[in-house]
Amino acid sequence: MMSHTLRQNLLLPTPPTVTLHDPRTHLRHLPPAYSTTQTPYSREKDFAPQLRYQLELPRKPKLRPCKVIFVGDCAVGKTAMVNRFCYDKFQSNYKATIGVDFELENFSILGHNFSLEMWDTAGQERFKCIAGAYYRNASGRSSYAYIPTIYITSSPVIVAAYDMSKRESLEAAKKWLSSALNYNTAQKPLIFLVGTKADLLTKEEFMRMERIAGLAAAELRAEFWSVSARSGYKITEFFQRLAALAFEAAVQQQLKTLQATAKEQTTQTPEKSHKFDLRNFFGSRSDKQKSGCAC
Numbered sequence: 001m002m003s004h005t006l007r008q009n010l011l012l013p014t015p016p017t018v019t020l021h022d023p024r025t026h027l028r029h030l031p032p033a034y035s036t037t038q039t040p041y042s043r044e045k046d047f048a049p050q051l052r053y054q055l056e057l058p059r060k061p062k063l064r065p066c067k068v069i070f071v072g073d074c075a076v077g078k079t080a081m082v083n084r085f086c087y088d089k090f091q092s093n094y095k096a097t098i099g100v101d102f103e104l105e106n107f108s109i110l111g112h113n114f115s116l117e118m119w120d121t122a123g124q125e126r127f128k129c130i131a132g133a134y135y136r137n138a139s140g141r142s143s144y145a146y147i148p149t150i151y152i153t154s155s156p157v158i159v160a161a162y163d164m165s166k167r168e169s170l171e172a173a174k175k176w177l178s179s180a181l182n183y184n185t186a187q188k189p190l191i192f193l194v195g196t197k198a199d200l201l202t203k204e205e206f207m208r209m210e211r212i213a214g215l216a217a218a219e220l221r222a223e224f225w226s227v228s229a230r231s232g233y234k235i236t237e238f239f240q241r242l243a244a245l246a247f248e249a250a251v252q253q254q255l256k257t258l259q260a261t262a263k264e265q266t267t268q269t270p271e272k273s274h275k276f277d278l279r280n281f282f283g284s285r286s287d288k289q290k291s292g293c294a295c
């Protein structure tokens with residue numbers, strides 16, 4: 001009896017490796033804005049039906065990683081915010097970022113892979129020129145120099161952070177944002193104004209600061225958020241909203257490019273029309289077979 005049980009156990013197939021998906025990075029709906037009445041972006045409760053329809057078509061869009069640049073004064077909590085979301089950790093001792101830190105976070109949105117390249121820049125004055133180089137890359141051109149510009153469609157995202165317990169850091173965030181915008185003329189970026197360290201404020205201070213930040217955000221045409229990396233308050237919600245809006249923008253941008261290219265093809269002479277082949281945008285094996293292309 002004993003050996004039988006043992007044999008049975010040995011013959012049992014090894015349990016399959018279960019890949020646990022992080023529910024925070026799997027989105028099926030558009031997350032709401034921090035203040036649903038105060039945002040320059042979508043106030044809808046879900047992705048547009050048109051977008052869902054496009055994504056269900058057999059030709060899947062190929063989305064490039066979206067660049068997210070974090071700017072703001074030193075010690076406002078940019079790194080803490082990124083680390084809380086990416087690693088669910090918080091460090092109370094301050095370690096200034098040198099130049100720029102990089103994190104990659106993969107999302108699955110409506111079943112499509114979408115990555116955020118997070119560029120966490122240093123707030124210290126002496127690194128300002130280094131950050132400039134990364135804003136330039138945020139327009140989505142230089143880091144993929146070998147790919148034609150038309151192929152790169154992700155709008156960059158700029159997160160201007162300020163410390164809610166330091167009023168002057170809000171003024172500084174506006175300046176950081178305007179200098180980041182100076183580098184981003186090719187594509188209109190998504191802009192977020194994020195107040196950090198919400199845990200340090202009393203309820204009254206918090207409400208007062210939110211009123212001020214709400215006005216500033218409206219002026220900057222940004223979506224505003226208040227978060228705390230220490231307590232985790234609204235960190236997940238913020239990153240999910242950012243990823244979802246960036247995804248929506250990337251898909252829409254790609255569709256626009258595709259439509260423009262198709263229009264161009266119909267108006268151009270046959271000689272010129274094969275300059276932009278649609279198969280370069282949405283690769284499809286069946287199409288390649290139909291066209292007889294062997295590559």
Ligand SMILES: Nc1nc2c(ncn2[C@@H]2O[C@H](COP(=O)(O)OP(=O)(O)OP(=O)(O)O)[C@@H](O)[C@H]2O)c(=O)[nH]1
Nearest residue numbers: 074075076077078079080092094097123197229230
């Ligand atoms: N209480 C509290 N402290 C925070 C919070 N976020 C960050 N801090 C603290 O603020 C200090 C600075 O945080 P960092 O994230 O390093 O700031 P930074 O903006 O990346 O600074 P630079 O890299 O110099 O630009 C650290 O001591 C953090 O522990 C928060 O939400 N609440």
Ligand SMILES: [Mg+2]
Nearest residue numbers: 078079096097
């Ligand atoms: Mg930092």
